[in-house]
């Protein structure tokens with residue numbers, strides 16, 4: 137894979153806010169799990185992990201289809217994070233999560249992953265477009281992924297919401313550096329609540345990414361309530377939800393609830409899961425953060441209501457390859473189901 141890079145001197149690469157200020161501030165531990173106290177979640181610890189790979193691959197494949205129509209699109213990222221992350225920064229290196237995600241994929245692509253599926257190749261190309269050739273040093277979060285695909289000429293819009301005091305400032309600073317003008321807006325507001333005022337969009341076409349940190353149990357019920365409300369306001373929007381697959385009843389329940397919601401609304405849905413399984417092999421002392429008993433998330437899912445009709449076939453080709461490269465041991469697997 138040819139990894140390109142942000143132009144030399146690009147402000148995003150020089151930003152003290154992204155690469156230095158975050159590292160200087162008091163950081164919570166990266167292994168707080170998915171239900172630590174509110175706002176201890178920082179996506180920088182997880183950027184480029186297997187869950188980001190799944191989510192961003194699906195996001196890109198869906199957007200690619202949506203931007204084929206000339207009519208403008210509104211994209212909303214209700215839980216945006218900081219926007220872009222350094223993979224060689226303190227946080228990413230501490231957790232080492234990208235090692236089991238984007239780094240493995242890039243190595244596989246460079247080492248001759250035979251015939252990557254178009255959606256996988258496209259994902260690698262988008263991540264690569266933020267990096268110079270070789271090992272990626274920067275990982276684009278969903279705001280930068282989406283913005284990279286949106287069309288200025290079609291007047292597509294991107295609405296970003298992030299509540300974390302530090303990450304919302306970082307996000308605003310990173311977005312300012314894109315110089316995207318009125319195409320992108322950032323607000324430090326509750327994404328679940330703020331979505332209401334945006335639906336239905338004037339464009340009458342929307343992709344909504346709902347990607348909470350699930351720090352608190354109520355996030356699960358908020359996701360389904362948000363979907364239910366959004367479908368009432370704008371039934372033809374495309375809604376993409378990410379969720380962790382962890383041994384908690386709320387996490388198991390969420391995809392079931394979303395299926396019920398979509399079926400009741402008479403809308404098609406697509407559900408993809410990827411589990412990289414347990415870490416069987418001995419830890420590599422050379423890898424940063426490769427601790428022997430690092431618990432970490434091993435599986436996650438994405439649920440999309442009103443997916444583009446091309447998405448299922450795209451994922452059917454890409455998911456087995458993701459598993460082939462990222463799968464580790466006991467419990468690994470992938471699944472794709474659809475309905476409606």
Ligand SMILES: C[S@@+](CC[C@H](N)C(=O)[O-])C[C@H]1O[C@@H](n2cnc3c(N)ncnc32)[C@H](O)[C@@H]1O
Nearest residue numbers: 215216217277278298299300326327347348349
């Ligand atoms: C999983 S991260 C987002 C990652 C990002 N979507 C990506 O793919 O790059 C979830 C983010 O939601 C933020 N957050 C938590 N509750 C929120 C809320 N009610 N509204 C908006 N953002 C929230 C957290 O601070 C965290 O940065």
